[in-house]
Amino acid sequence: MKTVGEALIAHLEQRGVDTIFGIPGVHTVEMYRGLADSPIRHITPRHEQSAGFMADGYARATGKPGVCLLITGPGVTNAITPMAQARADSIAMLVISGVNRVATHGHEEGFLHELPNQHAMMREVALWSHTLHRAEDLDRVMTRAFTRMTSARPGPVHIEVPLDVMNMPVAAPATVPALPAPARPAPDAIERAAQALSNAERPLILAGGGALGAAADITTLAERLDAPVITTTNARGLLGGHPLEIFASPSLESVRAVMAEADVTLAIGTQFGRTDYDMYEDGKSPALRHLIRIDSDAAQVSRVRLPDLPIVADAALGVSALLTATEGKQRVHDAAARATQARDAALAEIxxxxxxxxxxxxxxxxxxxxxxxxxxxxxxxxxxxxxxxxxxxxxxxxxxxxxxxxxxxxxxxxxxxxxxxxxxxxxxxxxxxxxxxxxxxxxxxxxxxxxxxxxxxxxxxxxxxxxxxxxxxxxxxxxxxxxxxxxxxxxxxxxxxxxxxxxxxxxxxxxxxxxxxxxxxxxxxx
The missing domain is CATH 3.40.50.970 (Thiamin diphosphate (ThDP)-binding fold, Pyr/PP domains)
Known part of the structure; x- marks a missing residue:
């Protein structure tokens, strides 16, 4: 048996967490008991906001979730800003905090670091926030946190552990439940997308941060279709300077011209966020003819730009399926020349x-x-x-x-x-x-x-x-x-x-x- 605090750290170890960013306090020391003998590295920033940003940078660099361990009250309120940044950019982040004893919640009796309703505040910025009320729920709560944080559209999640729950006895996890497999695309949707892309005269690919895990296959697909690839800020470098990559903002007129002339557009893992596609707020982002949109989140796929063909799937699985469906359908257009022209015009434009x-x-x-x-x-x-x-x-x-x-x-x-x-x-x-x-x-x-x-x-x-x-x-x-x-x-x-x-x-x-x-x-x- 372990305390909940110790068992929580054991869960993180088994999920592959090797680094935690946090500042210890009296509301988290029981979890630090579990860190003492853990291989997990603890990093102490000077401020909890920085803990969140460090977790964000760690996640973007490694592709693994960033994890913070913070005190209740000012610890989590300081972390709201980096959590909001992570939510905007779909970065997996787990924020674990303490909270005062369950019986004190909502009474505002002046306990240290007390908030009227910490959980309600955090659920407004986190994709999911949960208060652990029972020790026996720890396995389920941790599994749900990792599932919500890493599947569909990733982002920040929050778990708070009350002081009187943190030191309750609980069985140490022998193994942790498997997480759900990434969403696979519907075969009929892939067939329709492959047919449209193969028949296109001016196909175009838009790639956002959600496409990072499919970089190699996107390059192969772009070469097969002879399609230029416009990469947003969070996808920059996706094709590594390939002649087909337009490493310039779709907010620029020269890049928008390429978007406007495309007869079929494949958008992969991109939110169509305003700061990428309309950063000057001129409202002139062009309409896209025959938009095919691959996104892992069914809610996101219909935001901002309604697709003609939505494909709810993991980007890597979706692109891999398109490669199979377009096998032997090599096309030759003038994509490299158009990409070069767009890059040159963009540089002159700025x-x-x-x-x-x-x-x-x-x-x-x-x-x-x-x-x-x-x-x-x-x-x-x-x-x-x-x-x-x-x-x-x-x-x-x-x-x-x-x-x-x-x-x-x-x-x-x-x-x-x-x-x-x-x-x-x-x-x-x-x-x-x-x-x-x-x-x-x-x-x-x-x-x-x-x-x-x-x-x-x-x-x-x-x-x-x-x-x-x-x-x-x-x-x-x-x-x-x-x-x-x-x-x-x-x-x-x-x-x-x-x-x-x-x-x-x-x-x-x-x-x-x-x-x-x-x-x-x-x-x-x-």
Whole structure:
């Protein structure tokens, strides 16, 4: 027999969890009893918001759920922002928290960390939230949490364990129940989709973050159909710079032109989210003729864009079935030429300033082979979300689309570096965004996460200042003073340097790589 807290950790071990992000407190110590002899690694950030962002970065880098262990009250309220970001981007995240004793719920008698109804608050942002009232329910609750978090459209889930339940005795799990298999596509729908795609004169593929697990098959299908592939921000690098990949935003007119001329469009794992398809809110995203939509979530498949043919299925299984159904139906169009034309037109469309920043991003990509660039909401990241050619999936992600939370970059980069330590990680944050989570430089040093922190230092919220001026608003509140980032990094024992402008960046990156530890580059830009 174990306590519920100990058994819960044993469940996580058996589900393959190897890392937990959290800050211990009196409302979670019983679960830490289970961690003492566990192979699970515990990472202590400086703030619970960062714990959530670290779990997010870990999940995106590894493809496994990110897990947080947090105290009741302020612990979970601090985690709401990263949970909302994870929900917007369909990232699997499990948040486990304590909560006060069951008999105290709803009475507001002033207990430590008390909320009127923590469960009700969390279920508004989580896909599913549950209060564990009985020890014997632990197996079922954990299985349901992993099922809800990873099947259909993934996202954050929450389990809260009352203090008086946490130390109840319960049998340790010998094995854990199997999770449901991914949804398979209906054969008749696949046959209809294959026929339409094979007969198309200008087929097109749209790929979102939900398509990452099908990268190789999507490349093969695109080559067979001779169809260009437009990748959204979260799918960037899906085809690894293949001639058929249009690694540019479908919010750009030049990319929308390709969408408008397609006679059959296959959308795979994409939400058609406004920040991807209509980030300028001009309402000019084109209608799509004969839209076939593959999505693992039956509810999602009918949001925003109603398909002519919906296929509710796991992306990898759906694309694999389409490959079988289109066997021997090789088509030859002018897709590579159209993709090249769209990429070139997109680069010309965005203007010189953004084009220069994209050149910098590609320079970073080439200077650090295999690098994963993780960003905050800052100018160079906005540029890369418009156009960025990455050599593989999961090498480019940030919080500048969807929920759009500032302070994401640094903790997400740390989580990614810890989850996949063999892949180099560069975090690109603005001087404003980094100050949301500046103390996490200490976490990077504590955990030996060899992240290169590149600060895009333009002395404030320059993008917002520009937006105000463009709309005839006198700028206000856009010049928060920044510390000496080099001295702050060095105070945590992190090597750091300051450079002026992009021209000095290549040599600075060489020095950062040679350091073989976390490293900060404060780049002053105008």
């Amino acid at each position: 203007g010189a300033a953004y084009a220069d920043q994209i050149t910098m991003l590609h320079m970073i990509r080439d200077a650090i082979p295999g690098v994963r660039i993780i960003g905050d909401s800052t100018q160079a990241i906005y540029a890369g979300n418009l156009i960025c050619n990455m050599p593989a999936p999961r090498r480019w992600f940030n919080a500048a689309t969807g929920y759009g939370a500032l302070g994401y970059g640094a903790p997400a980069a740390i989580g990614a570096a810890l989850g996949a330590p063999d892949t180099p990680v560069l975090c690109l944050s603005g001087d404003g965004g980094l100050q949301f989570v500046l103390s996490e430089l200490g976490t990077a040093m504590d955990e030996r996460a060899a992240v290169i922190f590149l600060v895009w230092n333009n002395n404030g919220y320059q993008e917002i200042e520009r937006f105000m001026r463009d709309n005839a608003i006198e700028p206000e509140g856009v010049k928060p003073s920044a510390p000496d980032f080099v001295q702050v990094a060095q105070a945590y024992g992190m090597p750091a340097e300051r450079i002026i402008g992009i021209a000095a960046l290549t040599q600075a990156l060489d020095r950062a790589l040679a350091a073989k530890t976390a490293y900060l580059i404060d780049m002053i830009v105008d």
